[in-house]
Structure formats: C-alpha cells, structure tokens
Amino acid sequence: MTEPKASLEQVRERIDSIDRQIQELISERAGWAQEVARVKGAGLSAIDYYRPEREAHVLRMVVDRNRGPLSDTEMVRLFREIMSSCLAQEDPLKVGFLGPEGTFSEQAVRKHFGHAAYGLPLGSIEEVFQEVAAGHADFGVVPVENSGQGMIQITLDMFLTSEATICGEIELRVHQCLHSQGGRMEDIKRVYAHAQSLQQCKTWLRINLPDVECIAVSSNAEAARMARHADDAAAIAGETAGRVYGLKTLATGIEDRADNTTRFLVIGRSLFPPSGNDRTSLLITVNDKPGALYDVLSPFAKHDVSLNRIESRPAHTGKWQYAFFIDVSGHVQDAPIQAAMQEMGGAAAQVRVLGSYPVALP
Numbered sequence: 001m002t003e004p005k006a007s008l009e010q011v012r013e014r015i016d017s018i019d020r021q022i023q024e025l026i027s028e029r030a031g032w033a034q035e036v037a038r039v040k041g042a043g044l045s046a047i048d049y050y051r052p053e054r055e056a057h058v059l060r061m062v063v064d065r066n067r068g069p070l071s072d073t074e075m076v077r078l079f080r081e082i083m084s085s086c087l088a089q090e091d092p093l094k095v096g097f098l099g100p101e102g103t104f105s106e107q108a109v110r111k112h113f114g115h116a117a118y119g120l121p122l123g124s125i126e127e128v129f130q131e132v133a134a135g136h137a138d139f140g141v142v143p144v145e146n147s148g149q150g151m152i153q154i155t156l157d158m159f160l161t162s163e164a165t166i167c168g169e170i171e172l173r174v175h176q177c178l179h180s181q182g183g184r185m186e187d188i189k190r191v192y193a194h195a196q197s198l199q200q201c202k203t204w205l206r207i208n209l210p211d212v213e214c215i216a217v218s219s220n221a222e223a224a225r226m227a228r229h230a231d232d233a234a235a236i237a238g239e240t241a242g243r244v245y246g247l248k249t250l251a252t253g254i255e256d257r258a259d260n261t262t263r264f265l266v267i268g269r270s271l272f273p274p275s276g277n278d279r280t281s282l283l284i285t286v287n288d289k290p291g292a293l294y295d296v297l298s299p300f301a302k303h304d305v306s307l308n309r310i311e312s313r314p315a316h317t318g319k320w321q322y323a324f325f326i327d328v329s330g331h332v333q334d335a336p337i338q339a340a341m342q343e344m345g346g347a348a349a350q351v352r353v354l355g356s357y358p359v360a361l362p
C-alpha cells in the first residue's frame with residue numbers, strides 16, 4: 001500500500017468540500033431540467049417530458065468519460081438517479097412491473113427509471129400489458145429472456161394481441177440467494193421459488209440440499225413471503241426480496257451460471273426517435289409459400305443490417321401459422337432498415353414495428 005496523502009481530518013475536509021460542489025451542481029442541473037420543461041410547454045405530465053433516447057445519450061457520455069475508480073455500472077446508476085429525480089420534479093413516471101415488491105422486475109425498474117419513478121407492483125405479465133394499454137401505467141417492465149433459460153414465451157405472445165410498443169431494454173445480472181426465517185441450512189425441508197429460479201439453481205440445490213422438496217410459486221418475492229411462515233422452509237430470491245420480507249440469508253450467488261442475466265423490455269404506447277445506438281424489434285407473419293421467410297430476411301443481409309435475434313411463435317391466426325419476432329441493429333428510421341422493409345414487400349403477410357429503442361446500458 002502507498003503512503004496516505006493526508007490525515008483523516010484533511011481527507012474528510014476535502015470530501016465535504018467536494019460534496020458541497022456536487023450538491024450545488026445537482027441543484028443547478030435540476031433547475032435546468034425545469035427549464036427544459038418550460039421549453040417543452042407547461043401542463044404536460046411526466047410521460048411527455050420523458051425522453052429515453054436523450055437519457056441513453058447522456059448515460060453513454062457518462063460511460064465514455066469514466067476513468068474509474070468507480071465502474072461504468074456504478075457511474076450509470078448514479079447519473080440515472082439524478083435524471084430520475086430531475087424528471088420527477090413535476091410528477092413521477094408510473095411504471096408497472098411483475099410484483100410483489102422485491103422481484104427482479106422491480107430491480108429492473110429501478111435500474112432503468114431510478115428511485116424517483118413510482119413503481120406499480122402488478123399480479124402478472126398480462127396485467128402489466130393491460131395497465132399500460134389502459135393508461136394506468138405510463139410504462140411497464142416485463143422479463144423477456146434469460147441467458148440460461150431462453151425466451152419467456154408469455155411476454156412474446158402478449159405482443160400478438162396487444163398494441164404495446166417497446167421503448168427500451170434492460171439487462172440485469174441475476175444473483176440468487178437462499179433465505180429463511182430460521183437461518184439454519186440443516187433445518188430446511190422445503191424450498192419455494194419461481195420455476196425459472198429453481199432451474200437457474202438446479203446444480204447448487206442438488207449438491208447442497210439434495211433431499212428438499214422444491215415448490216414452484218408465482219414469483220421469487222412470493223417465495224420469500226411463503227418462507228416467512230416456517231423455520232423449515234427457505235426461498236430462492238434476490239437479495240432485495242430477502243430484505244423486504246425480513247429473512248436471514250443462508251447462501252448468496254447460488255445460480256449455476258456465473259453470467260446469469262435476464263433481459264427485460266420496457267413497454268409503452270408510443271415510438272421514440274433514434275438515440276444513436278438502437279435496436280429495432282419487428283413482428284412479422286409470413287405467407288405460407290416456399291422461401292417466404294428467406295424473402296423476408298434476405299433484404300436485411302443485402303442492406304447490411306445485423307440480425308440480432310429471431311424467435312417463432314404460433315401466430316394465433318390459424319393452425320401451423322407462425323409469427324416471427326425479429327430484432328435488428330439500428331433504428332427503424334435508418335435508411336438501410338427502411339430499404340430492407342420495402343424490399344421485403346409481399347413476402348410478409350404482416351409487419352408490425354414493435355419499437356426502436358436504445359441498446360441496454362451496463
């Protein structure tokens with residue numbers, strides 16, 4: 001270790017002085033955010049001021065400027081909170097998510113919208129779509145894919161029948177923990193968790209709790225709630241859920257894959273302009289003729305548009321008809337995507353732009 005540069009008292013004086021400057025600058029920034037609101041016009045609500053493309057741009061500049069010692073994720077989190085508070089000065093955004101309190105979906109809401117947004121815990125993914133459509137929530141956050149388990153089909157299927165748009169994506173590293181009321185691993189006879197979490201921790205459970213009964217429930221937070229009632233029960237859930245439900249944490253990082261990550265979508269009712277680094281999600285149904293899918297996809301290759309993902313789901317329009325969820329790099333206003341969509345022409349029975357949105361930040 002190198003020699004200290006100053007005494008503890010001197011270090012604290014320096015920190016106090018920096019805090020004063022930071023606070024003055026945050027207040028000044030909040031004043032300018034109010035000025036943005038005046039420029040845009042009075043009497044609007046939070047959703048009219050919210051600009052995901054601008055926020056993504058601001059946060060990318062934060063990452064570009066970051067020289068440490070704090071990580072990019074930490075810096076982004078701090079600036080996200082500042083923007084969240086600036087935006088909420090008039091009226092906070094209302095964001096629906098799969099509740100109850102303490103779920104990973106709630107963590108995703110906080111990661112993307114900060115703590116000044118108003119979180120609305122809802123009973124199911126379907127309800128999140130319904131509340132956004134009805135205007136009771138400005139936006140919704142729904143899980144769509146896990147790095148180990150793949151796509152969450154109910155979320156994809158909701159786009160077949162709802163008008164929801166995609167306004168953002170969030171990647172959340174999912175760290176699972178084992179929590180219990182009693183706090184003793186040797187007493188555990190039952191483990192509650194969401195089915196996905198049981199899958200994510202399968203190997204750990206086999207090695208560490210081979211004889212317990214595993215019970216799938218509607219969410220990890222629900223599992224934590226159930227585990228409160230008996231000393232011989234435990235829950236697999238995130239750290240937040242354990243804290244919210246007052247449980248003791250018996251083990252942390254019990255997910256089998258070190259890179260366990262869930263991708264969430266931000267759903268809303270409108271489309272937003274380009275941020276400079278975007279992804280576009282399309283919902284395409286093809287006519288039942290030879291080469292139709294090829295004819296839909298080849299224009300993207302021709303115009304040098306990268307295809308990030310393709311998923312097929314039964315289309316609900318007839319037996320053996322399929323809808324394709326296609327993600328491509330870029331914004332729908334970009335010339336190459338426009339050209340590809342025009343060329344695709346009659347090969348597609350239906351094309352719906354679900355949304356163009358900033359690629360997830362760290």
Ligand SMILES: O=C(O)C(=O)C[C@]1(C(=O)O)C=C[C@@H](O)C=C1
Nearest residue numbers: 033036050051054055083086087
């Ligand atoms: O730049 C704007 O349009 C603002 O309203 C300011 C601001 C910010 O704090 O930077 C706040 C909320 C928006 O979502 C984007 C940016």
